[in-house]
Amino acid sequence: MDFAGAYSWPNLSFILQGFGVTLIVAALSIVLSFVLGTILGILRYTRIPFLARLLAVIIDLIRNLPLLLIIYFIYIALPQIGIKLTPFWSAIAGLTLFEGAMISEIVRGGLASVDRGQIEAARSSGLGYIQTMRYIILPQALRRMMPPLVSQFISLLKDTSLAIVISLPEIMHNVQILQGHSLNYVIPALLMAALLFFAVNYTLSVIARKLEARRV
Amino acid sequence: MTGKFDVHVLINHWDRFLEGFIHTVESSIIALIGSFILGTLIAIMHISPYKPLNWLGTVYVEFIRNIPLLLVVFFFFLGLPSLGIPLDGFTSGTLGLMVYTAAFIAECIRAGIQTVPSGQTEAARATGLTYVQTMLHIVLPQAIKIVLPSISNQFINLVKNSSILAVVAGLDLMYYADLISADTFLPLTVYTFVALFYLVLTLPLSMGVHYMERRFSSADH
Numbered sequence: 026m027d028f029a030g031a032y033s034w035p036n037l038s039f040i041l042q043g044f045g046v047t048l049i050v051a052a053l054s055i056v057l058s059f060v061l062g063t064i065l066g067i068l069r070y071t072r073i074p075f076l077a078r079l080l081a082v083i084i085d086l087i088r089n090l091p092l093l094l095i096i097y098f099i100y101i102a103l104p105q106i107g108i109k110l111t112p113f114w115s116a117i118a119g120l121t122l123f124e125g126a127m128i129s130e131i132v133r134g135g136l137a138s139v140d141r142g143q144i145e146a147a148r149s150s151g152l153g154y155i156q157t158m159r160y161i162i163l164p165q166a167l168r169r170m171m172p173p174l175v176s177q178f179i180s181l182l183k184d185t186s187l188a189i190v191i192s193l194p195e196i197m198h199n200v201q202i203l204q205g206h207s208l209n210y211v212i213p214a215l216l217m218a219a220l221l222f223f224a225v226n227y228t229l230s231v232i233a234r235k236l237e238a239r240r241v
Numbered sequence: 242m243t244g245k246f247d248v249h250v251l252i253n254h255w256d257r258f259l260e261g262f263i264h265t266v267e268s269s270i271i272a273l274i275g276s277f278i279l280g281t282l283i284a285i286m287h288i289s290p291y292k293p294l295n296w297l298g299t300v301y302v303e304f305i306r307n308i309p310l311l312l313v314v315f316f317f318f319l320g321l322p323s324l325g326i327p328l329d330g331f332t333s334g335t336l337g338l339m340v341y342t343a344a345f346i347a348e349c350i351r352a353g354i355q356t357v358p359s360g361q362t363e364a365a366r367a368t369g370l371t372y373v374q375t376m377l378h379i380v381l382p383q384a385i386k387i388v389l390p391s392i393s394n395q396f397i398n399l400v401k402n403s404s405i406l407a408v409v410a411g412l413d414l415m416y417y418a419d420l421i422s423a424d425t426f427l428p429l430t431v432y433t434f435v436a437l438f439y440l441v442l443t444l445p446l447s448m449g450v451h452y453m454e455r456r457f458s459s460a461d462h
Binding site: 085090092097101102103106185187189200201204208211212218222223 | 415
């Protein structure tokens with residue numbers, strides 16, 4: 026084990042660069058999957074006859090597949106039907122699709138936890154459907170959804186590492202390259218990667234716990 | 242669509258699909274058993290009144306849950322060989338899955354143990370059972386029954402996560418898919434079949450969990 030060598034500036038900055046890519050991909054995917062998940066969750070909640078059933082089946086299928094397969098499929102198989110994405114956007118597309126499906130279940134559950142009597146009360150006091158959602162249902166649901174949402178975002182950040190299979194230059198990819206330089210760098214590099222992930226995710230989980238505590 | 246989707250791929254490469262499928266199932270089951278035992282031990286450590294054990298359990302769960310599975314697998318696949326302990330892809334992948342999933346199962350079981358009223362422990366201890374006997378015969382059986390749906394959920398994750406073996410050449414379904422796809426130049430066909438193979442495993446499990454959750458929650462009310 027060579028800690029001094031592994032943490033020399035060129036190597037350390039290489040690891041940090043990788044973590045930068047990890048964070049950018051994760052941040053974009055968090056925003057996109059939250060938007061997708063919210064739309065899908067609301068659509069399922071509304072119980073539009075055919076659409077809600079169809080979405081339920083598609084979401085269930087996606088949730089039951091490995092994310093690694095989804096990312097790989099987008100990068101390797103989709104070009105065959107003319108959809109070509111770079112590793113960067115393949116990773117974001119895969120993460121958005123998979124985590125969006127997960128988040129839609131959280132959103133649907135959150136909405137369903139608000140008593141339907143509240144909709145009736147809001148509607149009968151003259152609010153429109155959109156207004157009822159916007160001012161009555163969503164604010165309450167969002168508060169209940171926060172803890173599971175944050176956990177899902179922690180998973181997303183960790184799952185970004187799966188993009189190693191399509192050679193996205195994220196942190197685990199760079200750690201593997203360092204291993205090629207010297208076997209003595211492996212353990213120190215893995216340790217550094219673990220600490221970086223832990224620092225970000227632990228902070229997020231503390232926030233999630235605070236939110237949960239406030240709810241009770 | 243000709244040339245893009247070809248059902249013959251499944252027939253012509255059936256042996257390799259099957260080989261990968263069996264390895265995926267094998268790895269998942271071994272990792273499930275291992276992580277269940279390890280997770281139970283960690284859960285007991287986590288709630289034990291003995292401070293150092295308690296601390297160790299907490300650190301394990303908090304640390305592992307916040308780092309990627311791939312990192313744990315790389316520790317076995319790249320880290321140990323660098324210390325002179327070589328492991329093959331299947332072994333390091335399965336060990337990684339075991340260590341990673343144990344943290345999640347430990348949390349499930351800990352939550353379950355906390356739902357068992359403390360009066361039961363006191364009664365068991367008062368009738369002369371030791372701490373280990375109380376845990377093994379009184380508390381754990383009740384706790385595990387309560388958290389069975391969430392442990393089953395972890396098993397579904399385990400099956401999906403086992404695809405990580407492909408990253409370390411672990412001979413699983415995703416690994417063989419890569420080989421078949423390279424031979425046939427038909428990734429769309431190959432990965433569609435691979436998706437079906439995974440669904441054959443995960444969908445029935447999901448339905449089982451759904452059924453358990455519904456039955457348990459209706460038993461409560």
